Amino acid sequence: MLKYYLQLALLSLRQHRVLTALMVLTLAVGIGASMTTLxxxxxxSGDPVPSRQGQLFHPxxxxxxxxxxxxxxTQPPPNLSYADAMGLMHASxxxxxxxxxxxxxxxxxxxxxxxxxxxxxxxxxxxxxGTFDTPFEYGGGWSQAQDDSRERVMVIADALNRKxxxxxxxxxKSLRVAGHDYRxxxxxxxxxxxxxxxxxxxxxxxYGAGDMLYMPLEAALDDGLHSSTMNCxxxxxxxxxxxxxxxxxxxxxxxxxxxxxxxxxAMLHSYVKQxxxxxxxxxxxxRLMSMRQWLDDxxxxxxxxxxxxxxxxxxxxxxxxxxxxxxxxxxxxxxxxIGTRRALGASRAAIFAQFMVxxxxxxxxxxxxxxxxxxxxxxxxxxxxxxxxxLAHLDPLMFAFTFVVAVSAALLAGLLPAWRAxxxxxxxxxxxx
Amino acid sequence: xxIRPILASLRKHRLPVFLLVLEIALACAVxxxxxxxxATRWSDLGVNSGIEEPGLSLVTxxxxxxxxxxxxxxxxxxxxxxxxxxxxxxxxxxxxxxxSMWVTATGTTPFDSxxxxxxxxxxxxYIAGRGALDTLGVRLVAGRLFxxxxxxxxxxxxxxxxxxxxxxxxQSFAQTLWPGQSALGKTIYxxxxxxYTVVGVLADLAAPSLSGLGPNTRYHTIVFPGAPNSEFDTYxxxxxxxxxxxxxxxxxxxxxxxxPQAVIxxxxxxxxxxxxxxDARNMIAMLVLVAAIMLAVTAVGIIGLSSFWVSQRxxxIGVRRALGARAIDILxxxxxxxxxxxxxxxxxxxxAAYGINLWLTMHYDVPRMPWFYLPVGAIALALLxxxxxxxxxxxxxxxxxxxxxxxx
Numbered sequence: 001m002l003k004y005y006l007q008l009a010l011l012s013l014r015q016h017r018v019l020t021a022l023m024v025l026t027l028a029v030g031i032g033a034s035m036t037t038l039x040x041x042x043x044x045s046g047d048p049v050p051s052r053q054g055q056l057f058h059p060x061x062x063x064x065x066x067x068x069x070x071x072x073x074t075q076p077p078p079n080l081s082y083a084d085a086m087g088l089m090h091a092s093x094x095x096x097x098x099x100x101x102x103x104x105x106x107x108x109x110x111x112x113x114x115x116x117x118x119x120x121x122x123x124x125x126x127x128x129x130g131t132f133d134t135p136f137e138y139g140g141g142w143s144q145a146q147d148d149s150r151e152r153v154m155v156i157a158d159a160l161n162r163k164x165x166x167x168x169x170x171x172x173k174s175l176r177v178a179g180h181d182y183r184x185x186x187x188x189x190x191x192x193x194x195x196x197x198x199x200x201x202x203x204x205x206x207y208g209a210g211d212m213l214y215m216p217l218e219a220a221l222d223d224g225l226h227s228s229t230m231n232c233x234x235x236x237x238x239x240x241x242x243x244x245x246x247x248x249x250x251x252x253x254x255x256x257x258x259x260x261x262x263x264x265x266a267m268l269h270s271y272v273k274q275x276x277x278x279x280x281x282x283x284x285x286x287r288l289m290s291m292r293q294w295l296d297d298x299x300x301x302x303x304x305x306x307x308x309x310x311x312x313x314x315x316x317x318x319x320x321x322x323x324x325x326x327x328x329x330x331x332x333x334x335x336x337x338i339g340t341r342r343a344l345g346a347s348r349a350a351i352f353a354q355f356m357v358x359x360x361x362x363x364x365x366x367x368x369x370x371x372x373x374x375x376x377x378x379x380x381x382x383x384x385x386x387x388x389x390x391l392a393h394l395d396p397l398m399f400a401f402t403f404v405v406a407v408s409a410a411l412l413a414g415l416l417p418a419w420r421a422x423x424x425x426x427x428x429x430x431x432x433x
Numbered sequence: 434x435x436i437r438p439i440l441a442s443l444r445k446h447r448l449p450v451f452l453l454v455l456e457i458a459l460a461c462a463v464x465x466x467x468x469x470x471x472a473t474r475w476s477d478l479g480v481n482s483g484i485e486e487p488g489l490s491l492v493t494x495x496x497x498x499x500x501x502x503x504x505x506x507x508x509x510x511x512x513x514x515x516x517x518x519x520x521x522x523x524x525x526x527x528x529x530x531x532x533s534m535w536v537t538a539t540g541t542t543p544f545d546s547x548x549x550x551x552x553x554x555x556x557x558x559y560i561a562g563r564g565a566l567d568t569l570g571v572r573l574v575a576g577r578l579f580x581x582x583x584x585x586x587x588x589x590x591x592x593x594x595x596x597x598x599x600x601x602x603x604q605s606f607a608q609t610l611w612p613g614q615s616a617l618g619k620t621i622y623x624x625x626x627x628x629y630t631v632v633g634v635l636a637d638l639a640a641p642s643l644s645g646l647g648p649n650t651r652y653h654t655i656v657f658p659g660a661p662n663s664e665f666d667t668y669x670x671x672x673x674x675x676x677x678x679x680x681x682x683x684x685x686x687x688x689x690x691x692x693p694q695a696v697i698x699x700x701x702x703x704x705x706x707x708x709x710x711x712d713a714r715n716m717i718a719m720l721v722l723v724a725a726i727m728l729a730v731t732a733v734g735i736i737g738l739s740s741f742w743v744s745q746r747x748x749x750i751g752v753r754r755a756l757g758a759r760a761i762d763i764l765x766x767x768x769x770x771x772x773x774x775x776x777x778x779x780x781x782x783x784x785a786a787y788g789i790n791l792w793l794t795m796h797y798d799v800p801r802m803p804w805f806y807l808p809v810g811a812i813a814l815a816l817l818x819x820x821x822x823x824x825x826x827x828x829x830x831x832x833x834x835x836x837x838x839x840x841x
Binding site: 066 | 453455456460470545549550593695719720726731737744745793
């Protein structure tokens with residue numbers, strides 16, 4: 001029976017070539033546009049550290065004075081001063097924790113005739129590598145003891161290792177930064193979380209080229225490296241970052257159970273109370289944000305991308321309505337044919353099935369063509385000068401999803417016309433002839 | 434034209450009517466918002482930076498020994514002036530539309546950290562060395578630019594406040610601080626009780642980021658004179674536009690020779706500005722594309738359904754023609770029918786457009802849509818409908834009266 005319906009459908013579609021082409025094209029364009037933007041959305045809103053899903057949290061306290069404070073409305077700023085970052089690190093019972101800021105370090109290539117260049121740098125504590133579960137190609141991170149003794153060690157990214165050492169094991173070699181030799185203790189395997197969650201409030205670059213150097217915070221500060229951001233809440237000497245009344249560090253903690261989260265929250269609030277009692281802080285607010293809340297709060301997915309996605313979905317809706325209209329027109333035109341088939345004994349279900357098969361063919365073709373258009377669209381996104389360009393690829397899951405959406409969109413579009421077709425009363429149609 | 438028979442006939446085809454109205458409504462809603470978003474971004478693209486852009490090149494020098502700035506910078510500038518085609522050169526801490534911003538808080542009365550948020554507002558700071566303002570090509574509205582003595586001793590303190598005593602201010606910002614008064618000779622306060630005398634008002638000089646300081650603050654900018662210091666990282670060079678490439682190449686070579694340890698890069702200002710608007714241009718292209726395809730799809734839908742209607746009513750048209758209706762009456766009939774459907778869709782669509790815009794303004798950084806976008810969008814869709822229906826309607830008007838006499 002299905003074979004017969006397929007034959008009928010193909011015959012009917014061939015009879016109205018232009019109309020069929022228009023239906024397939026409309027559906028394909030709608031699917032192509034919405035899948036392109038949905039893929040970009042999905043890529044941009046992924047979990048940057050999947051192996052630590054639900055375990056990474058970002059504590060925030062508010063060092064601003066009480067002026068303009070509105071209880072319940074004023075949100076703490078995202079970054080911490082050195083005093084608060086270190087205070088929380090000491091007070092905390094977190095499983096793993098790390099404080100960090102971004103900077104850039106000038107590197108001198110070994111080869112003669114090459115110009116010095118800047119490497120994007122993370123100044124951090126030993127907990128960085130464990131907390132974020134970074135993969136190592138060679139060697140490993142540094143220790144708490146090395147942090148404390150301000151030893152000049154560093155971890156470099158795979159890309160820098162390839163650039164400077166041709167990808168060989170460079171552990172034990174040194175790089176000269178700010179007039180001092182830093183010994184390489186580890187080389188990361190390619191690792192670049194997207195969005196680069198820890199950078200969103202530092203350099204504000206969530207996508208694009210990643211960091212090259214990871215240096216111990218205290219040693220790097222001693223050697224005069226600066227944070228790339230300094231947001232000051234009071235006047236003072238801004239040239240000494242450890243005592244400046246400025247926010248320039250972010251803190252991340254790994255909390256694996258809800259009990260740990262509860263304890264950390266309690267610790268955070270008691271820390272703030274204690275600091276208010278000492279007169280260092282004034283505002284009582286503090287918050288502990290999960291990774292998801294953090295990404296939403298910092299609008300890691302650009303507004304433009306969200307608006308584009310909404311727009312494309314609206315567009316898909318228009319395309320579906322349009323396809324329904326065209327299918328309906330096409331099927332109502334065939335009332336005579338339906339009447340004849342019904343009079344010859346075809347059941348309503350048979351008519352319904354016949355028209356659904358026809359819609360499904362339109363849907364499948366529209367879906368396949370839509371997929372092609374989505375690939376072209378993503379190719380277009382990859383060639384745009386936006387920071388997330390290189391991420392725009394269709395993964396297998398999205399591919400499957402696209403296909404299911406395409407076919408269901410077409411079946412949905414076919415439902416109404418098929419139903420209208422099967423309720424056609426045979427007698428008037430035959431009489432009309 | 435009597436619309437009663439048209440309405441009666443539409444009532445008999447509720448489903449196609451509903452679909453067509455829905456499609457036009459959706460298209461109207463999306464179109465109005467897309468055009469509104471395009472317009473906002475388009476107006477940003479043309480923003481006046483307040484400087485003479487053609488012929489301006491930037492050479493950025495980083496990674497120097499900051500302590501030697503006082504000796505290095507005058508020497509480097511002298512070397513740059515020696516390059517053929519360089520008309521002027523100077524150093525500055527940033528340029529408009531470069532996204533890299535130095536911000537301070539300024540007010541018209543003294544303030545400190547406890548009342549800063551009431552008495553002061555965020556302001557973008559430029560610190561300009563000797564020759565920088567001429568090279569930028571800023572335009573003075575009132576007062577004077579810096580004199581040589583203004584630069585002497587104008588360093589930067591450890592709390593990042595300028596040690597200068599005078600300041601230039603953008604016209605719009607001056608109007609915000611002192612509405613209806615001349616800003617000349619007024620005192621402007623910065624954090625830490627430092628204060629400066631306004632000696633000149635500039636035709637609006639844009640901040641490095643148009644939205645970085647908050648809404649309507651793109652011209653909240655002040656300019657301090659600066660003696661050579663370690664915060665200077667950008668050499669401004671003015672030359673004839675067609676010589677920029679060569680001048681930049683020679684400037685980079687000269688600076689690299691003088692400071693082999695520095696990291697040096699160069700760009701034309703045109704490129705800086707274009708880079709700032711990359712995202713906006715992408716968005717415009719995307720919105721235009723979506724709007725255009727959407728209109729095409731809507732037109733296709735209208736053509737498809739009208740053709741169906743026409744072919745379904747061939748006999749009815751033939752009867753009308755046989756009873757004396759002229760071809761033009763048939764044409765008018767289908768045109769009027771389409772207009773009625775369009776009107777229904779447009780009314781729904783305008784309401785939806787307004788609703789969507791309201792939602793967008795609440796959730797995203799999208800400005801309110803000016804009211805006249807609604808009628809303009811409505812007219813555009815009505816015209817689109819008329820254009821789309823023209824073909825099928827003409828075909829209908831050519832149905833010969835003899836059709837009425839045939840049984841099939």
